[in-house]
Amino acid sequence: MIKNILLALLIITGGNCFAQEKKESPAGYDAQLAQKLGADKYGMKTYVMAFLKRGPNRLKDSVARAELQKAHLKNITKLVDEGKLIIAGPFLDDQDIRGIFIFNVSTVDEAKKLTETDPAIKAGTLIMELHPWYGSAALVETVDIHKKIQKNSVSD
Numbered sequence: 274m275i276k277n278i279l280l281a282l283l284i285i286t287g288g289n290c291f292a293q294e295k296k297e298s299p300a301g302y303d304a305q306l307a308q309k310l311g312a313d314k315y316g317m318k319t320y321v322m323a324f325l326k327r328g329p330n331r332l333k334d335s336v337a338r339a340e341l342q343k344a345h346l347k348n349i350t351k352l353v354d355e356g357k358l359i360i361a362g363p364f365l366d367d368q369d370i371r372g373i374f375i376f377n378v379s380t381v382d383e384a385k386k387l388t389e390t391d392p393a394i395k396a397g398t399l400i401m402e403l404h405p406w407y408g409s410a411a412l413v414e415t416v417d418i419h420k421k422i423q424k425n426s427v428s429d
Contacts, residue, residue: 312410320359321384322406323374330397344392345399346428349374357387359412371399377413381405 298304311318332338352358360375376384381403393399 307410310410310413316410317407318410319379320406320408320412321376321378321381322404323376323384323388324370324402324404325363325372325374325393325399326402327369327371328393328397328400332396332398341392341396341398343428348391350426350428352376352387352390353416356416359415374401375406375408375412379405 306312307316332341349358349361353361357377358374359377360373363372364370374388376387378384378387384403385401388394388401388403391399391401394401
């Protein structure tokens, strides 16, 4: 009798070990928001990160440099407005890597086409090094938050 009870317990316990545990969603999880942002089960997604580097061409004329920078910033604003660019900014030290972009696209080829719209890339004053990158899908919300705290636009 005791052997039968122990055998039954062993079977039940062993069966539970192999049963898949169904995990509850953590408190605060928003499935609709996760889907809207393209998040995977970890709240992450694929982006493409670009390192903007000094290009081979240098503009000596300060007026031409200022015009090119303004066109570069307008292009950034256009890509942000299209939802293709979610992070952009310069590095503040004087190094060959001038800044970063994080493109809201999943392939390097898509990002390359977007970089080709940049006047500074076309002029050869910048080049871009592109890498697939895995990060929080919440970054997509950065643009909307930035618009709420931006007093002046960088492209005006």
